[in-house]
Amino acid sequence: MATARGGDVTIRDLSKSFAIGGRQLAVLRSLDLDIRSGECLVIVGASGSGKTTLLRILAGLERADGGAVAIDGKRIEGVGEERAVIFQEPRLLPWLTVLGNVAFGLEVRGIAKAEAEKRARFYIALVGLAEFSDAYPRQLSGGMAQRVGIARALTVQPEILLLDEPLGALDAMTKISMQEELARIWSEENVTMVMVTHDLEEAIYLADRVLILPREKGGAVRLIDVDLPRPRERSESRFVRYREELLREFGLH
Amino acid sequence: MTLQYIEKTVAIGRHEGRSGTGMEPLRLLTRTSARILSRYGVLVGFLVFWQVAASSGWVNSAVLPPVDTIVAALWKGLIGGSLLGDIAISLQRAGLAFAAAVVVAIPLGLVMGQARAVETALDPILQLFRQTSALALYPVFILLLGLGEASKVxxxxxxxxxxxxxxxxxxxxxxxxxxxxxxxxxGARRLTIFRRVVLPGAVPSIFVGLRLGATTALLLLIASEMIGANKGIGFQVMNAQYNFQIPLMFAAIVILAALGLIANQVLVVLQRRLCRWNVSAS
Known part of the structure; x- marks a missing residue:
């Protein structure tokens, strides 16, 4: 693997709880985790296991109650330029064209419009939407809109790409082609990828390691190395065995 | 496969609305006249019916004069210039009031929409003012500001x-x-978020407010000119009726309708230019 731009994440003693109906509900309990620079870590877990919360803390959109997250040794406070988030919904600004939306992240970070658009065009082409640069979001299909969201995140050239169930709202066919696209982008862009999903097959297809968050109190966090050559073949017997292993973890097999 | 199919059938904005350019002149003419007929046919029918009803004596033409008499009165008032002064003063009253409302309401609304505390504090009194008819308050404004321009505006x-x-x-x-x-x-900060996300997102709704506001302004213009004025289109409607100059009365009413249509059309065009992205605006 080529050396990545950086993006070693150290998570220590991280905890977070929410007040629900007057009761404190702990979703993360003293989590320790190291994410290696350049790897693809996929987080799975039952709903309520705190996987999205963990990703939002990494993004700086939410504050932890205790513990710390450091990137390349530096403790993070809030959002940062070395990270970019891809949400479950494309979250495109409807009044901007595809080009405007993709350049938005750079412009917000103070890059001049012309330069931002130049870089945006490169990533629009990378996700295969060059012909649609001048289209407005309402003219795009769900899969195309999500690819615009991906291009927007790539354009700021983050060290760490945080993906919150990015393909969760897509139909099955589009989803598979987008998984292939994400795998390609990850290997080409040399970026550390942390992704939340509830699709186990998606996790095995993309992950170097799969992190399984426990749901119940006192349950242990599990990490599974996915040792398969890329590009991966879903029907291959070892792929299927990983899938069975994950299903067992969820008590479904 | 699905994805590719979708991509091919998506239309890009710039290419829309040009379907007529390559057609032969005759077909284009037929289609254009068909479109005009389907859009304005009922309106024209209504005017023709009015004309016939009034000139053939089905209705009392002293009360409902034929269309051509109204048009003649309108022409005389506009070309002769007797109505121009009324139009000018009415436009000044409504324009001044509308501009002031825009200058006060939009910035205030932008703040109130974002600052919960300000909105919570102002909402009850706004609801009270809003539910109190402005016409009911007009006598109060006259007492405070006199019967001149200030109270009307x-x-x-x-x-x-x-x-x-x-x-x-x-x-x-x-x-x-x-x-x-x-x-x-x-990494956007508050001001950037406001400028690049909140403000453009609020524009379609602000335009709804502008169009409603323009209608309201014209409505109140007429009412205030009917109650206490000696000039203005609203005054002319009332005055012509008193003096039984019925064609002139209708001419003034037509001017009012035209003002409303023009104001609305200006706002629609402006909205289309500013909100090309918004489906409901196009």
């Missing part, structure tokens, strides 16, 4: 303020918080 301003203010507030509040969070995730 103020009552129009007052009534126009609320649709503008309330639509601006709801426009700001209805901006998708997920878009705001997206901007925040890319």
């Amino acid at each position: 103020f009552v129009i301003f007052w009534a126009t303020l609320f649709p503008l203010l309330l639509n601006t507030i709801s426009g700001v509040k209805e901006v998708d918080p997920k878009l705001i969070e997206m901007a925040r995730a890319y």
Whole structure:
């Protein structure tokens, strides 16, 4: 693997709880985790296991109650330029064209419009939407809109790409082609990828390691190395065995 | 496969609305006249029916004069210049009040839509003012400001303020918080978020307020000119009726209708230019 731009994440003693109906509900309990620079870590877990919360803390959109997250040794406070988030919904600004939306992240970070658009065009082409640069979001299909969201995140050239169930709202066919696209982008862009999903097959297809968050109190966090050559073949017997292993973890097999 | 199919059938904005350019002249003419007929046929029918009914004596032509008599009165008033002074003063009253309402309501609405504390504090009194008819308050404004221009402009301003203010507030509040969070995730600060996400997101709703406001302004213009004025189109409607100059009365009414249509059309064009992205505006 080529050396990545950086993006070693150290998570220590991280905890977070929410007040629900007057009761404190702990979703993360003293989590320790190291994410290696350049790897693809996929987080799975039952709903309520705190996987999205963990990703939002990494993004700086939410504050932890205790513990710390450091990137390349530096403790993070809030959002940062070395990270970019891809949400479950494309979250495109409807009044901007595809080009405007993709350049938005750079412009917000103070890059001049012309330069931002130049870089945006490169990533629009990378996700295969060059012909649609001048289209407005309402003219795009769900899969195309999500690819615009991906291009927007790539354009700021983050060290760490945080993906919150990015393909969760897509139909099955589009989803598979987008998984292939994400795998390609990850290997080409040399970026550390942390992704939340509830699709186990998606996790095995993309992950170097799969992190399984426990749901119940006192349950242990599990990490599974996915040792398969890329590009991966879903029907291959070892792929299927990983899938069975994950299903067992969820008590479904 | 699905994806590719979708991509091929998506239309890009720039290419829309040009379907007529390559057609032969005759077909183009037929299609254009068909479109005009389907759009204005009923209107023309209505005017023809009015004309026939009034000139053939089905209705009392002293009360409902034929269309050509009204047009003649209108022509005389406009070309002769007797109505121009009334139009000017009416436009001045409504324009001044509308502009003042825009200047006050939009900035205030943008703040109120974002600052919960300000909105909570101002909402009850706004609801009270809004539910109190501006016309009921007109005598109060006359007592405070006299029977001159100030009270007229103020009552129009007052009534126009609320649709503008309330639509601006709801426009700001209805901006998708997920878009705001997206901007925040890319490091946007409050002012950038306001400028690049909240403001453009609120524009369609602000335009709803502007169009409602324009209608309200014209309504209150007429009412205030009917109650205490010696000039203005609203005054002319009333005055012509007193003096039994019925064609002149209808001419003034036609001018009022035209003003409303023009104001609305100007706002529609402006909205289309500013909100090309918005489906409901196109």
